[in-house]
Amino acid sequence: MSRLDGVFAPFLSLRRILPMLWQSSRYWTLAGTVLMALEILFGLAVLYLLKQLVDVVTMMLGSEPSPSATRTVLWSVALTGGCTLAYLSARSMASLAREAQGLLMAEHIDHEIHVRAVRADLAFYESPRYFDTLQRAREAGNQRPVQVVGNLMMLIKNCVMLAAITGLIVTIDWLLLPVLLVAILPALLVRIRFTRQLYTWQRRRTQMERRAGYLDWLMTSDVNAKELRLNQLGDYLREQYTELRGVIRRERLRITRRRTRVELAVASIATLAFFGALAFLAWQTAEGHNSVGDLVLFLLIFQRAQSMGQELVQQLARLHEDHLFLGLLFEFLDIRPVISQPEHPVPIPEPLREGIRLEGVTFCYPGSDIPVLKEIDLAIRPGQIVALVGANGSGKTSLVKLLCRLYDPVRGRITLDGSDIRDYGLVEYRRLFSVIFQDYAHYAASVRDNIRFGDIRQPAETSRVEEAAVRAGADAFIRELAQGYDTRLTRIFDEGQEISIGQWQKIALARAFMHHSSVIILDEPTSALDPGAEFELFENFRERIDHRAALIISHRLSTVRLADVIYVLDKGVIKETGSHDELIGQQGIYCELFSRQAHHYR
Numbered sequence: 001m002s003r004l005d006g007v008f009a010p011f012l013s014l015r016r017i018l019p020m021l022w023q024s025s026r027y028w029t030l031a032g033t034v035l036m037a038l039e040i041l042f043g044l045a046v047l048y049l050l051k052q053l054v055d056v057v058t059m060m061l062g063s064e065p066s067p068s069a070t071r072t073v074l075w076s077v078a079l080t081g082g083c084t085l086a087y088l089s090a091r092s093m094a095s096l097a098r099e100a101q102g103l104l105m106a107e108h109i110d111h112e113i114h115v116r117a118v119r120a121d122l123a124f125y126e127s128p129r130y131f132d133t134l135q136r137a138r139e140a141g142n143q144r145p146v147q148v149v150g151n152l153m154m155l156i157k158n159c160v161m162l163a164a165i166t167g168l169i170v171t172i173d174w175l176l177l178p179v180l181l182v183a184i185l186p187a188l189l190v191r192i193r194f195t196r197q198l199y200t201w202q203r204r205r206t207q208m209e210r211r212a213g214y215l216d217w218l219m220t221s222d223v224n225a226k227e228l229r230l231n232q233l234g235d236y237l238r239e240q241y242t243e244l245r246g247v248i249r250r251e252r253l254r255i256t257r258r259r260t261r262v263e264l265a266v267a268s269i270a271t272l273a274f275f276g277a278l279a280f281l282a283w284q285t286a287e288g289h290n291s292v293g294d295l296v297l298f299l300l301i302f303q304r305a306q307s308m309g310q311e312l313v314q315q316l317a318r319l320h321e322d323h324l325f326l327g328l329l330f331e332f333l334d335i336r337p338v339i340s341q342p343e344h345p346v347p348i349p350e351p352l353r354e355g356i357r358l359e360g361v362t363f364c365y366p367g368s369d370i371p372v373l374k375e376i377d378l379a380i381r382p383g384q385i386v387a388l389v390g391a392n393g394s395g396k397t398s399l400v401k402l403l404c405r406l407y408d409p410v411r412g413r414i415t416l417d418g419s420d421i422r423d424y425g426l427v428e429y430r431r432l433f434s435v436i437f438q439d440y441a442h443y444a445a446s447v448r449d450n451i452r453f454g455d456i457r458q459p460a461e462t463s464r465v466e467e468a469a470v471r472a473g474a475d476a477f478i479r480e481l482a483q484g485y486d487t488r489l490t491r492i493f494d495e496g497q498e499i500s501i502g503q504w505q506k507i508a509l510a511r512a513f514m515h516h517s518s519v520i521i522l523d524e525p526t527s528a529l530d531p532g533a534e535f536e537l538f539e540n541f542r543e544r545i546d547h548r549a550a551l552i553i554s555h556r557l558s559t560v561r562l563a564d565v566i567y568v569l570d571k572g573v574i575k576e577t578g579s580h581d582e583l584i585g586q587q588g589i590y591c592e593l594f595s596r597q598a599h600h601y602r
């Protein structure tokens, strides 16, 4: 990118920012623009009136004092004072408008980020590259867009002011114009160069910053407090954190040191230019080519112009910096989900006749070409209970993610009543399922909401929450809590209460039962339940789930016995299929696993 491009690039951001600004705060945008115009107008009027005042007083010095001349001076003073008051009021109101604009724009950007974050594919959160984009968008901050507009307004204001003052300087001697340029331009180029360097460095360091943030979270969050203390990890983590912060600090200071050196050189050139010009003017004045007044005027306004120029440089540099960081925000806002909605979705069959089938499904996670599922054929018919068993990492959870269309297969297809699931509306299709994953959510909300989140379309006071809790075997312990269903869970907020892991799991189960879906998917649903609770859950499981279809993943083979069909996954491949009795008869992997577990129980 050329230097000139660098200077003008920030204005490109405005193409996207201005419509956002207009959308988020029309009233304040209009008010802010009008007030800024008034501020410039009154500011210039004050300068002009001051000059007039000095002219009038100078004229009076050479003439006799008279009441009319005194009145003129007093009127002139009053007018200048009035304009100054108007200027100050416009400036204050403009700053109020900018603040209001800023708050509304920040909310708007937050909203845009949240919409994209919620819609983003699951892959987004499972890939560090994408996750960095989110982090950088967050760092770009929600204040940047409004800063760009604020800076631009100030820039326009300063440009108008500087033009007026430059005009005055040229009236002294046009040769002073190149001197003024030498005093301003190099500083501008230097600032732009270092802003770019800082930006590139920050982009490179996102991962490191995120890692430091993670270590900070490890040391300060309650989630890991127990392990951290028992394993005495505190010192180790602190050292790692200090080391990372040290690298970040040193690198940043290196850039700032370089910048300070170059800026000092540039400031020296500007000072040389100023004193050179002063020497020239002093010589000209001594030779009688200039008046002493010109010399005084030069001393008064050249430095003012120089400081305005520096402000301008800073505003341009800030605008440039904002533009770079806004690029990061736009990068995130432009990410489109890969799991997309068809243009003309097929209506979901009601009720399901054939159910769901996986036909030759192969799947690799994005960024990897190692298949975690290979040529999978599997069917879940309406009302059928299907179980999936297999060693850790054999691909069970990945298969559930494909079923729910959190990912699409790389090869093969998944069908619902014969049609590819990519032909159905995404939201409608996902609504067919209620799922609890192994790492189910612990919401810092009331017990009622924790369950209702399984079907948020239900009203806040729905009796379905209690029904779901009864089905999950959670009702009894919930009623014993201090505020029953209204008890707030987790200790993140005041009055929150913590419950045991098994109790959390029962609440997660209730959340899955809350939604009257066509298919219920339970990934390790009883890993934390006591044997009594587990037995009760599966004793009359079919009635409990209203004879809907279910997919159960469990390492406890006593649990999967009740399934109509059991699939045995091994390294992403289905090795055995059949009912419990059939698989025992096959004397294969399942039979061996079952015998081993049964042996332990005996």
Ligand SMILES: Nc1ncnc2c1ncn2[C@@H]1O[C@H](COP(=O)(O)OP(=O)(O)OP(=O)(O)O)[C@@H](O)[C@H]1O
Residues within 6 Å of the ligand: 126, 365, 368, 372, 390, 391, 392, 393, 394, 395, 396, 397, 398, 399, 438
């Ligand atoms: N987000 C991911 N990105 C890349 N690879 C992944 C991701 N999640 C899982 N894997 C890989 O996919 C394979 C299957 O993982 P999966 O979670 O499906 O196994 P699982 O059978 O459910 O295991 P477990 O019984 O331990 O829950 C593993 O080798 C794992 O490393």
